[in-house]
Amino acid sequence: MKIYNNIEQLREAIKNAERPIGLVPTMGFLHQGHLELINQAKKDNKTVIVTIFVNPTQFGPNEDYEKYPRDIDHDINLLKSLETNFVFIPERESLYTENHNTWVNVEKLDEKLEGHFRPNHFKGVATIVLKLLNITTPDNAYFGQKDAQQVQIIKQMVADLNLSIKINSIPTVREYDGLALSSRNVYLTKDERKSAKEIYQSLLLAQTLFEKGINNAEIIKKNVSDHIIKNIKNSKIDYVSITQESSLEDLQTIKDSALLSIAVHVGKTRLIDNLILSKK
Ligand code: AMP
Numbered sequence: 001m002k003i004y005n006n007i008e009q010l011r012e013a014i015k016n017a018e019r020p021i022g023l024v025p026t027m028g029f030l031h032q033g034h035l036e037l038i039n040q041a042k043k044d045n046k047t048v049i050v051t052i053f054v055n056p057t058q059f060g061p062n063e064d065y066e067k068y069p070r071d072i073d074h075d076i077n078l079l080k081s082l083e084t085n086f087v088f089i090p091e092r093e094s095l096y097t098e099n100h101n102t103w104v105n106v107e108k109l110d111e112k113l114e115g116h117f118r119p120n121h122f123k124g125v126a127t128i129v130l131k132l133l134n135i136t137t138p139d140n141a142y143f144g145q146k147d148a149q150q151v152q153i154i155k156q157m158v159a160d161l162n163l164s165i166k167i168n169s170i171p172t173v174r175e176y177d178g179l180a181l182s183s184r185n186v187y188l189t190k191d192e193r194k195s196a197k198e199i200y201q202s203l204l205l206a207q208t209l210f211e212k213g214i215n216n217a218e219i220i221k222k223n224v225s226d227h228i229i230k231n232i233k234n235s236k237i238d239y240v241s242i243t244q245e246s247s248l249e250d251l252q253t254i255k256d257s258a259l260l261s262i263a264v265h266v267g268k269t270r271l272i273d274n275l276i277l278s279k280k
Contacts, residue, residue: 001080003087007095007135010088014137017085018046023138025129028052029069029183030078033173037142038082040170049136050079051088053095058124069183088136095131103127106153106160112248113149113261114272117238125150126157133165141165146172146180148259148274152246172273174200180273187269191233196266198231203275206260210277215254217242220277228264238263238270245276 004010014021022041026034041048052075059065072089079087104126114121133141143151151169158167173181178200179193188196202224209220221240228235242251245259257278264271 001084001087003076003089005089005091005094007090010086010135013086014047014049020045020139021047021049021136022140022142023132023136024048024050024142025132026050026052027054027068027183028075029071029186030075031173031181031183033144033146033181035078035082036173037144037170038079038084040168041140041142042082044140044168045138047085049086049088049138050084051090051132051136053088053090053128053132055124055128056092057096057127058121060118060120063118064184064187069186088132095128104130104157106157109149109153109156109248112243113239113241114263115149117263122150122153126153129154130157130161133163138165140168142168142170144172145169146182146273148245148261149248152248155246178204180271182271184269184271188266192267192269195232195235196271198228199262199264199266199271199273201231202227202262203260203273207275207277210254211280217251217254217258220254220260224260224262228262232264232266234267236265238265242277 002013022045024037024041038048038050054068056065103123105123106126110122143154145151155167158165175181177197179196205227206220206224209223214220221242224240225237228237241261242258243249244251251258254277257276259274260277261274262272
């Protein structure tokens with residue numbers, strides 16, 4: 001496994017790498033969710049590049065950029081054990097020079113769901129992902145369904161900007177009790193961690209209601225919200241949404257399937273999760 005901090009040195013190494021190349025962009029503090037992305041990338045590609053970069057431009061002014069968990073040594077050991085080919089750990093200054101003035105806005109999709117609560121988040125995400133795609137020139141790139149809106153935004157960007165890269169989305173990896181793995185789960189206190197499993201329970205409740213024939217989105221959303229408020233102390237819901245999966249347009253009535261997305265504060269920690277509601 002080769003580790004690069006320098007863009008030009010990585011580019012040089014990639015010139016001689018065997019294709020197809022798979023890219024897995026991460027912010028580090030790796031967990032099993034990231035590892036599943038890497039495993040899939042290994043299956044599909046001859047060369048796998050993992051990037052670790054806590055991207056400052058996707059954090060709002062009052063968000064957790066400074067305290068976002070980091071453990072580079074642990075990450076490097078994990079990546080070695082997976083036989084990752086290249087790891088790219090750039091410095092902030094090399095990706096964002098003083099006169100960085102170009103941004104990628106994926107309009108419409110970036111206003112929905114997370115967009116209401118994190119206004120410039122997807123501008124930061126789309127910009128860093130395009131930069132990483134340009135630097136690493138992959139054939140495939142891998143993203144988690146855990147961040148369903150991010151997947152749609154990246155797919156839209158790749159289509160709109162005519163990039164010849166396949167975007168692959170990987171199912172959400174969960175803890176034994178259903179909580180979606182997230183680097184931010186370490187913020188939870190013991191009690192919060194216990195009750196956070198109810199987020200997934202609320203998604204399953206929605207799926208059960210849908211399977212029983214309830215297709216009115218308002219009724220399902222109300223049941224999900226009530227479940228969360230009742231079962232998670234100190235919780236504050238940002239949204240419970242039922243949308244079409246790719247356009248993220250709100251649905252009133254669910255036909256065959258829909259994306260159910262949740263953002264909820266558990267104490268001081270903001271968690272997101274989602275499930276595709278579908279007829280089994
Ligand atoms: P992050 O390091 O949080 O920016 O995540 C890097 C990639 O891992 C993103 O594509 C995420 O969607 C994905 N990811 C994060 N958590 C999970 C999870 N629990 N299961 C699957 N993929 C995940």
